[in-house]
Amino acid sequence: MMQKKLTAERISGNKKSGRFFLQWEFILFYILIGVNIMNSFLSPHYFSGMMGQMSDILGKSFIVFPMTFIILLGDIDISVASTAALSAVMMGVAFQAGFPMPLALLVCLGVGSLCGFINGWLLIKFKEISAVIVTLATISIYRGIA
Numbered sequence: 001m002m003q004k005k006l007t008a009e010r011i012s013g014n015k016k017s018g019r020f021f022l023q024w025e026f027i028l029f030y031i032l033i034g035v036n037i038m039n040s041f042l043s044p045h046y047f048s049g050m051m052g053q054m055s056d057i058l059g060k061s062f063i064v065f066p067m068t069f070i071i072l073l074g075d076i077d078i079s080v081a082s083t084a085a086l087s088a089v090m091m092g093v094a095f096q097a098g099f100p101m102p103l104a105l106l107v108c109l110g111v112g113s114l115c116g117f118i119n120g121w122l123l124i125k126f127k128e129i130s131a132v133i134v135t136l137a138t139i140s141i142y143r144g145i146a
Contacts, residue, residue: 063084077116083116087108091107
């Protein structure tokens with residue numbers, strides 16, 4: 001009988017699974033975790049400052065993530081700030097009118113979705129018009145309504 005050699009491949013079970021966690025993306029993640037742990041020991045206020053920055057980033061991420069998909073599809077939407085302004089104003093109006101905050105948030109999301117739908121509908125309806133022209137026009141409309 002042949003004896004099986006004890007190799008790293010047999011120990012890990014699979015040669016590829018051992019290499020998976022040693023890819024450069026994971027190594028960068030390990031470095032990020034190490035730097036955060038080191039900084040938390042060096043400064044007692046490290047994580048509290050980071051949480052303050054995270055709340056600032058969260059507001060921008062609601063605009064950045066959908067824009068990423070639009071840009072990946074080869075278009076651009078320059079009316080994002082006006083859409084956000086109109087949505088915020090409509091949420092404030094709904095809240096001042098007596099709507100509870102969860103319902104005012106739904107109004108905000110609905111208005112933003114409606115503005116995006118209008119932009120998309122105009123682009124599909126008038127295929128010969130560029131996305132820049134359509135969203136340039138809706139900038140004025142949405143900002144004027146706001």
